[in-house]
Amino acid sequence: MKRIAIIGGGISGLSAAHTIEEKRQSGAEVGYVLFESSPRLGGVMVTDRVDGCLVEAGPDSFLTEKPWAADLCRKIGLGDQLIGSNDAKRKTYIVKKNKLHVMPDGLMFMVPTKIMPTVLSPLFSLRTKFRMAGEWFHPPHKAEEDETVAEMVERHYGSEMVELLADPLLSGVYGGESSDLSVRAVLPRFADMESKHGSLGRAMLDARKTARKKMGASANAPARPLFTSLQEGMQQMVDAVVARLDANALKTSTLVQSVVPQDNAWTVSAGYQSDQFDAVIVATPAHVASFVLQAADENLARELGEIQYSSSVTVALGYDEKVRRSLPPGFGFLVPRSEGRRMLAATFVHNKFPHRASEDRALLRCFLGGARDEQILDSSEEEILAIVRAELRQIIRLDAEPLFTRVYKWKSAMAQYFVGHLERLQRIESLRQRLPGLALAGNGYKGIGVPDCVRSGVEAASKILAEMGMWSAA
Numbered sequence: 085m086k087r088i089a090i091i092g093g094g095i096s097g098l099s100a101a102h103t104i105e106e107k108r109q110s111g112a113e114v115g116y117v118l119f120e121s122s123p124r125l126g127g128v129m130v131t132d133r134v135d136g137c138l139v140e141a142g143p144d145s146f147l148t149e150k151p152w153a154a155d156l157c158r159k160i161g162l163g164d165q166l167i168g169s170n171d172a173k174r175k176t177y178i179v180k181k182n183k184l185h186v187m188p189d190g191l192m193f194m195v196p197t198k199i200m201p202t203v204l205s206p207l208f209s210l211r212t213k214f215r216m217a218g219e220w221f222h223p224p225h226k227a228e229e230d231e232t233v234a235e236m237v238e239r240h241y242g243s244e245m246v247e248l249l250a251d252p253l254l255s256g257v258y259g260g261e262s263s264d265l266s267v268r269a270v271l272p273r274f275a276d277m278e279s280k281h282g283s284l285g286r287a288m289l290d291a292r293k294t295a296r297k298k299m300g301a302s303a304n305a306p307a308r309p310l311f312t313s314l315q316e317g318m319q320q321m322v323d324a325v326v327a328r329l330d331a332n333a334l335k336t337s338t339l340v341q342s343v344v345p346q347d348n349a350w351t352v353s354a355g356y357q358s359d360q361f362d363a364v365i366v367a368t369p370a371h372v373a374s375f376v377l378q379a380a381d382e383n384l385a386r387e388l389g390e391i392q393y394s395s396s397v398t399v400a401l402g403y404d405e406k407v408r409r410s411l412p413p414g415f416g417f418l419v420p421r422s423e424g425r426r427m428l429a430a431t432f433v434h435n436k437f438p439h440r441a442s443e444d445r446a447l448l449r450c451f452l453g454g455a456r457d458e459q460i461l462d463s464s465e466e467e468i469l470a471i472v473r474a475e476l477r478q479i480i481r482l483d484a485e486p487l488f489t490r491v492y493k494w495k496s497a498m499a500q501y502f503v504g505h506l507e508r509l510q511r512i513e514s515l516r517q518r519l520p521g522l523a524l525a526g527n528g529y530k531g532i533g534v535p536d537c538v539r540s541g542v543e544a545a546s547k548i549l550a551e552m553g554m555w556s557a558a
């Protein structure tokens with residue numbers, strides 16, 4: 085029987101394990117061991133229940149347009165548990181001079197597709213509005229080299245758009261800076277649209293029309309919800325995958341120190357124990373992969389170690405019915421850097437996913453940290469709460485005492501795809517190919533969101549099974 089080691093029990097490693105488990109159950113002669121350093125599986129996917137509220141410590145949902153996480157949920161019997169965000173209440177604010185300004189209708193990930201709401205918005209200066217109108221006539225442009233998101237957005241819409249939209253949006257999703265992140269790695273669609281259409285606005289509208297046509301829907305048919313999640317929270321997905329795995333194959337509280345190829349096999353060392361495998365899937369953050377693969381190939385380890393990560397902190401605050409009534413409608417707000425705040429964003433969870441807080445509760449989730457504020461990790465929970473409460477007071481005049489609070493710290497958990505990331509991935513892939521039986525999965529490579537991580541785990545396992553002659557796409 086062939087044996088595969090999986091290092092890391094976040095959603096990437098669990099997806100890899102599930103793919104191998106499916107093969108095993110269909111009769112293939114294959115087994116696996118999943119090594120996880122912490123006592124629980126799921127990595128950053130953690131759901132808590134507090135005082136009638138469902139509190140997400142890490143991801144709270146995933147993008148509906150990326151199908152891999154929902155596909156896995158359906159496979160593991162959670163199809164009827166998938167829920168969409170309450171898009172009827174979708175409204176996001178940008179904080180400007182301590183006030184909330186609604187993001188104009190028609191903005192599709194910072195690209196304006198409707199003229200009037202943008203023209204009437206007090207968010208942008210006249211100069212930016214002129215730039216937006218002119219963008220419609222932007223000629224097709226194929227950049228010779230990779231560039232930052234900030235550079236591309238500035239070329240199309242000017243610097244105010246970078247400050248008010250690109251930066252806060254990327255801080256929210258990547259915990260990163262638009263002046264560092266690679267357009268080709270983070271927003272490949274933008275690079276593609278610019279080279280084919282020129283104007284991002286026109287390209288975005290065209291793409292939407294084509295997608296609707298494909299779905300056979302009329303132009304007025306309701307769009308799919310932007311975000312998908314699970315009735316009982318993201319942890320439900322973790323629990324359902326784990327329940328389908330071989331319990332004897334799950335080694336929690338086991339920190340892997342090294343993964344070394346030896347005589348057509350791989351030796352995985354954890355503590356004083358080591359074990360031999362035919363193949364190994366390293367599904368940890370890239371900086372951990374770099375560490376454990378040091379003795380396998382130092383060039384590969386160096387490239388992996390160059391993929392930067394940022395840290396983040398999420399803070400949940402529960403309030404009573406009175407506060408719920410007093411809070412603005414909508415999904416929450418983003419805070420541009422120019423506001424000089426430590427909070428990056430806040431979600432009004434009771435609006436985004438209503439059943440996550442009972443009718444008499446308001447649930448807020450605030451984000452801090454990111455590439456520009458790693459120091460937040462050194463602050464105590466009390467200090468972090470004091471910062472969050474002071475900023476909520478100043479931004480949305482929320483002074484009430486919360487009924488409960490929770491603070492979650494995630495150190496070096498968010499991969500940052502800097503300019504040149506795709507070239508680095510190519511170098512990593514060619515080094516990996518020299519090490520048969522090794523596959524990599526996780527958020528350090530081709531997407532940081534939950535769906536991308538699921539896909540990375542499934543692909544890593546499929547690649548290894550194919551090398552073993554056990555894979556055939558069903």
Ligand SMILES: Cc1cc2nc3c(=O)[nH]c(=O)nc-3n(C[C@H](O)[C@H](O)[C@H](O)COP(=O)(O)OP(=O)(O)OC[C@H]3O[C@@H](n4cnc5c(N)ncnc54)[C@H](O)[C@@H]3O)c2cc1C
Binds near residue numbers: 127143367525533534
């Ligand atoms: C606060 C936060 C909010 C997010 N929000 C969203 C969101 O709303 N939507 C979305 O799509 N994505 C979101 N993301 C991103 C997404 O959740 C993650 O990219 C994804 O869950 C990462 O999964 P993973 O398995 O690759 O890594 P992880 O979840 O980090 O798992 C890696 C695992 O490896 C283990 N490990 C590390 N070192 C070792 C070792 N030496 N030996 C054994 N095990 C080891 C760790 O303990 C961990 O369990 C968010 C991320 C964070 C941190």
